[in-house]
Amino acid sequence: MRHESDKQPGRFGPPGDAPRVIDQGSVWIMVAAPTLWAIHFVASYVLAATWCAKAGPALSEPRWIIVAMGVVCIALIAWLGMMAVRRYGGVFVIFEEITESSERGRDKFIGHVSLLLCVLSVMAIVFTTLPGFMFSTC
């Protein structure tokens, strides 16, 4: 899974072999899950606020949209978690300290942090979605 570009800094491989954003060596996977939560959070608030201002006191339809958006975001985060395990070698619990200065050590650390952020982001999305289940009015 190691890219040519990783071995030779400053050079990309042949067309079709460009480095993927979510792949070994890239740190973007760490911000991806919290970003999905942030998008879901803002979208939920904008949707509920607009709906309440324009459509009235009942919140029955938009709450299902918020739930659907939450399901999509959680599915994407699950995929990110899978990538963190497969491509970065991430695990939930690290029992040995990562002390070696190696690509493998760094990848494992990024995978570990990404996995934890995935869990945190899923919890945050669930917490954002829960009020939609509990309250049917604005």
Add this chain to the structure above:
Amino acid sequence: MRNAVFLISPLLLGGCAGRHNWLAGAGAEAARIEQLFWVLLIGAVVIWCTIIAAAVYANRRQVDPKLERQARWFIIWGGAVIPTFLVSGLLIWGMVILRDITSDSGDITVRVDGERWWWRVIYDGPDGDVVTANEIRLPVGQTALFRLTADDVIHSFWVPALGGKMDMIPGRETTLALTPQKTGSWGGLCAEFCGGAHALMRFDAVVMEPEDFDAWLAAEAAPAQVAEGDPGLAIFLEEGCGACHSIRGTQAAGPVGPDLTHVAARERLGAGIYAMNADNMARWITETHEMKPGIDMPPYPDLDGARLDRLVTFLMSLDHAE
């Protein structure tokens, strides 16, 4: 000296008692919030003691690499998994309480409109709206559904002894259901800063036996008992008071200020801040802004002597019919 201050400090909690005591158990909704409060408080104390005990234990023990793995599991469960479940449980519990107290049903309906800085109160009477102000009377044991609105800025309706507070938002209606469990006069207030006299925007929530409440509502619905040619009413109208205040049964039908039909039947004056008596009423008319700075009502400092006495006598006669 320091120890003495420490020992005496719990006495300051006495300031939390009284008419605004949200631990008074005076309302079913307040009792549910209180239950959540005690669980949170006791839970926080237990967790804090456990963590401090663990820290002391860890500090005194020799480092044992064999326990490293156990310690990591302890951190994962104690620092992440269990708190997640606890916070989720508390969130759901709190939301269930909030959902119930914002429900849309009740035995009686009371509309309350927040104004700067007083409360317009409207009951659904058998013969139509019963408008009053700055005092809310409720029957014990019955759920009162409050429909809350605001006329100018955001206010917040709160009777701490009866339950949680609810924002009053211009252009929107919010609801709050309160079920009083104890008779008595409880304090209500605005819990959202709304301008200069915000701290003086108060009201009384008087909880009565249901039959007393019915009698009160019937008396409140009746027009004012004003004798024909009452000189106080004449002064009231000549001074232009009727442009802002209503007194049902008279020509005064101003919609701007508090309805004064039965003003003398209320416990307090000036939106829950002064005792209702003739001296305070006279001062309210002549030194309005000294008593409550910033309000829209202009003072009438030139009104004195016999005219003021007649006006005050008239206003203090606006009680319920015997």
